[in-house]
Structure formats: structure tokens, C-alpha cells
Amino acid sequence: MSAEAVVFYLFAVITVGSAIVxxxxxxxxxxAFALLFTFFGVAALYVMLGADFLAAxxxxxxxxxxxxxxxxxxxLTHKLYDLELRSEVHQFVPGLVASAGVFxxxxxxxxxxxxxxxxxxxxxxxxxxGIGAEFMGRFLLPxxxxxxxxxxxxxGAAMIVRRRKDA
Amino acid sequence: xTPLQKACDSAARFQPELLLGAALLLVVVVDSIRARWRxxxxxxxxxxxxxxxxxxxxxxxPEQYRTxxxxxxxxxxxxxxFKVLLIxxxxxxxxxxxxxxxxxxxxxxxxxxxxxxxxxSNILLATANDIAMLYLALEMVSVTSYVMVAYMKGDKLSNExxxxxxxxxAVSTGVMLYGLTLLYGLTGTTSIPGIRDVLASGLPDESxxxxxxxxxxxxxxxxxxxxxxxxxxxxxxxTRARPRPSRRSCPSLRxxxxxx
Amino acid sequence: xITIHHYLTVSAALFALGTMGALTRRNAxxxxxxxxxxxxxxxxxxxxxxxxxxxxxxxxxxxxxFVIVIAAAEVAVALAIVLTLYRLKRTPNLDxxxxxxx
Numbered sequence: 001m002s003a004e005a006v007v008f009y010l011f012a013v014i015t016v017g018s019a020i021v022x023x024x025x026x027x028x029x030x031x032a033f034a035l036l037f038t039f040f041g042v043a044a045l046y047v048m049l050g051a052d053f054l055a056a057x058x059x060x061x062x063x064x065x066x067x068x069x070x071x072x073x074x075x076l077t078h079k080l081y082d083l084e085l086r087s088e089v090h091q092f093v094p095g096l097v098a099s100a101g102v103f104x105x106x107x108x109x110x111x112x113x114x115x116x117x118x119x120x121x122x123x124x125x126x127x128x129x130g131i132g133a134e135f136m137g138r139f140l141l142p143x144x145x146x147x148x149x150x151x152x153x154x155x156g157a158a159m160i161v162r163r164r165k166d167a
Numbered sequence: 168x169t170p171l172q173k174a175c176d177s178a179a180r181f182q183p184e185l186l187l188g189a190a191l192l193l194v195v196v197v198d199s200i201r202a203r204w205r206x207x208x209x210x211x212x213x214x215x216x217x218x219x220x221x222x223x224x225x226x227x228x229p230e231q232y233r234t235x236x237x238x239x240x241x242x243x244x245x246x247x248x249f250k251v252l253l254i255x256x257x258x259x260x261x262x263x264x265x266x267x268x269x270x271x272x273x274x275x276x277x278x279x280x281x282x283x284x285x286x287x288s289n290i291l292l293a294t295a296n297d298i299a300m301l302y303l304a305l306e307m308v309s310v311t312s313y314v315m316v317a318y319m320k321g322d323k324l325s326n327e328x329x330x331x332x333x334x335x336x337a338v339s340t341g342v343m344l345y346g347l348t349l350l351y352g353l354t355g356t357t358s359i360p361g362i363r364d365v366l367a368s369g370l371p372d373e374s375x376x377x378x379x380x381x382x383x384x385x386x387x388x389x390x391x392x393x394x395x396x397x398x399x400x401x402x403x404x405x406t407r408a409r410p411r412p413s414r415r416s417c418p419s420l421r422x423x424x425x426x427x
Numbered sequence: 428x429i430t431i432h433h434y435l436t437v438s439a440a441l442f443a444l445g446t447m448g449a450l451t452r453r454n455a456x457x458x459x460x461x462x463x464x465x466x467x468x469x470x471x472x473x474x475x476x477x478x479x480x481x482x483x484x485x486x487x488x489x490x491x492x493f494v495i496v497i498a499a500a501e502v503a504v505a506l507a508i509v510l511t512l513y514r515l516k517r518t519p520n521l522d523x524x525x526x527x528x529x
Contacts, residue, residue, distance in 0.1 A: 117355030156314030
């Protein structure tokens, strides 16, 4: 097996294994830390796919932002002196059947059979300047619209959580 | 044309939306001033911005119909129709909010900002020409409506409804996004006319099941957001939330993103 | 030789696990973790298709950046609502939120 294959399988096992822990762990903290490893695994897969800017963004935003937020959410919604962070699961078997069915259909019928619009693949090169050029070119409007989304989320989240009734 | 010239040309044809965006920012700034006339000024500002945006949208002439922002947004008769429809709906909601008893104790300025934001997002959703813009606009509408539905935070029922709405909505748009990525993989392009061309020119037989699955995933997501059968429970949950006028932002059969 | 199908299988596994988590979990924060898995799986799809595309383009990666941005905004608002629910009811369990059935 080539070195590329070894590295790929290593990170794929890390990613999917941690995702299994996220989904099936009994304790919330185990899920949160397994999610950390999942995000790291995904960032490693991005690097293998040549998306260097995206891997860095994934680490900064997902691990540094979203995961920290989720940990705050976990910690703030339980009594701290009583660290019983259990989380239960209901309707386990129907959910398992449904998602196993989805995975089965996807792998057997869709992913390996369809003729994806792929070619030999592009040469791996740093992507940051290309992404920056696209942000100012074709993707200018989504870039600006995303800033409005973030403004609304900021106003909204702060407004929902604050305690006083008036501003 | 250089990218700057293209951007300026697109901005000149984007006046209603730019006006709504500027009004949104102005409402937020006025909201930061501690004065008693804050709510009244914001109300008139929002109403004036909506009316002006509607008038500007109606002034689009047929020879200006084209795709702007480098293929991200279209401008044609359907787009103008939906712009006017959405602005009109938001004006109605604005007037209803003014008379709502449930909201009489709360600060309203942020609500006006959210109303402008949801109008702008709905217009972007109706005129989107690219699946990246489509997904972004759909999420803008969703996140803004999550916030609007959660506005009355003291009420338990409203809070529970908003939590259910946001969790359902997040899962369904996640599923839709997965379908959109498979569609991008199948066609190699993110622009909707490009996808239409690739699909119209025929796909090989092996890709047929993939296309069915993709369609299923995308419609599962969209179905929740527009409360189409069989996902009507979203509308039922959301309409239990107060304040009642914000039910307009719930998924409903009336609010349909323009499809091509 | 790592082809695109390897990456697609990884993302399909993440998608299945994410929907499983989002559908069966009782705690709201766990459901959000499932949603994050779904969004990550879509991102892997996008980047993989962009890398192996027949004509070289960065569209997939740019779309993925926007998905990351949207995920961050969504989690912020969702956690704000979860915190408010916890303040009112002292539990983040979704089963306790049963005043609205259906």
C-alpha cells in the first residue's frame, strides 16, 4: 500500500470512529471530545484533498468556535456539582435501521455506480489566493450576504439570551 | 469587464436589496441610541424602506433582465414578481406587529431589523441562480426565522416550539445540503442553468438511481421548509409559537422559493 | 490509489451517523452534534468533487467555506435557544418538551 493510502485510511478511521463515538456514547462529554477528533480527522482529509485554506478554516471555526460553543452548551445546561452528564437515546432501533438503510443505499446504488463528473484531478497547489480571488469575483454576493447572516445571528443570539426585558 | 466594473454594474441593478440592507444597518444603529423615540423612528424607517424597495423593484424594465453578480442572482419578470410579493408580505407583517397585544411589552427595534433581514433573505432565495447562493439564502431565511420565532423568550410554549423548529430545520437543511453536493458532483457545476443543461443533455443510465436519491434528499429538505406534504408538522409546530404575527415566517405553502 | 469513491464513502458514513444522532438523541446538544456531522459530510463531498473535477475549479471549496460559516451561525442561535429552555425548565432533554405533541 502506498503511503498516501496508509495516511488516508488512518485519518478515515479516526474520523468515522470518532463519529461513531459521537453518535453512540452515553456521556455528553465523551461525545463532545469525540467530535473534536472528528473535526481534526476531517481537516486532515481536506489537507489530503489539497484544500489547505479550508483545513485551516475548519480548525479555526469548527474546533475553535463551534466545538467551544457546544462545550459551553454542555456545561451550562447541567448542574456543575452533580456531574451526571448522561444522555439517553430513544427509538434506537428505528433510527439505526433508517440510517443503516441510508448508508446502504448510498454506497451500493449511488456512490459506486453513478458517473460522477470527475477527471484526472487538478494539480495540488496552494488555494488561498484562488479562493480570495473568487471571493472578490464570482462569489462576491454570497460573501456579503454571509456577513448579513452573521449580523443577524449575532443580534439574535445575544437578544435571546440576555436577561433584562428592555435593551 | 474587470471584476470591479462587473460588481458596480450588478450593484446598480440590485437597488431594492441594497436599500433593504442599508435600512437594516440603520435600524441597528438607531437601536443603539437610548431614547424614547427609538421604536417609532425604527418603525417608520422600516416601513419607508420596504415601500421604497417595492417601488424600486417595480421599476425594473424588461430590457434589464439578465443574471447579475456573475451568475449568482437572476433578474427577470418572475424575480420582480416575487420581490414585490415578498416586500408586500413583509409590510403586512409589519403592520400586524404594530397592533399585536402579545408584543406590547417588548422592545421592537430588533424585530424590525429581523424583518428587514428576512425580507432581504427571501428575495435572495427567490432570485438565486446558483446552488451555493440558494443554500446560503435558505439558511439566511432559516436562521432569521429561528430568531424571530424565539423572540418571546419568557413564554414556555413559545420557547419549546422554537427549539423544535430550529432542530427540525437544521436537520432538514443538512440533508438537503448533502443532496445538493451530490448534484454538484454529478453535474460538475454549481450554477442552476448549468445543472439544467447537463441534466437536459442526458445522463448515463448508471446515474439514474443517484439522481432519484438526490431528488429525494433535496425535496426532503425543501419540503420541511415550505411545509409541503408529508412534512406539514413543521408548520403546525411553528404556528404554536408566539408571537402570533411571526407565524408568517413559519414554513407555509404561500412562501415558495422561485424554481426554474 | 485513493480515488474519489474512498472520500465519498467516508462522507456517506458521516452522513448516516449524523442523521442517526440527530434522529435518536434526546439531548438538544447531542442533536446539534449530529447536525454538525451531517454538515461536515457534505463539506467532504464538496471538497472531494472540487479536487477530482474534470475542469479544475474551486467552486466546491468556496461552497464549503460558506457551509462552515452557516454552521457557526446556526449553532450559535440554537445554543441560545437551548440555554433559554434550560433556564425555563431546568432540563435540556427534548422529551421534557412535550407540551406540543405532534
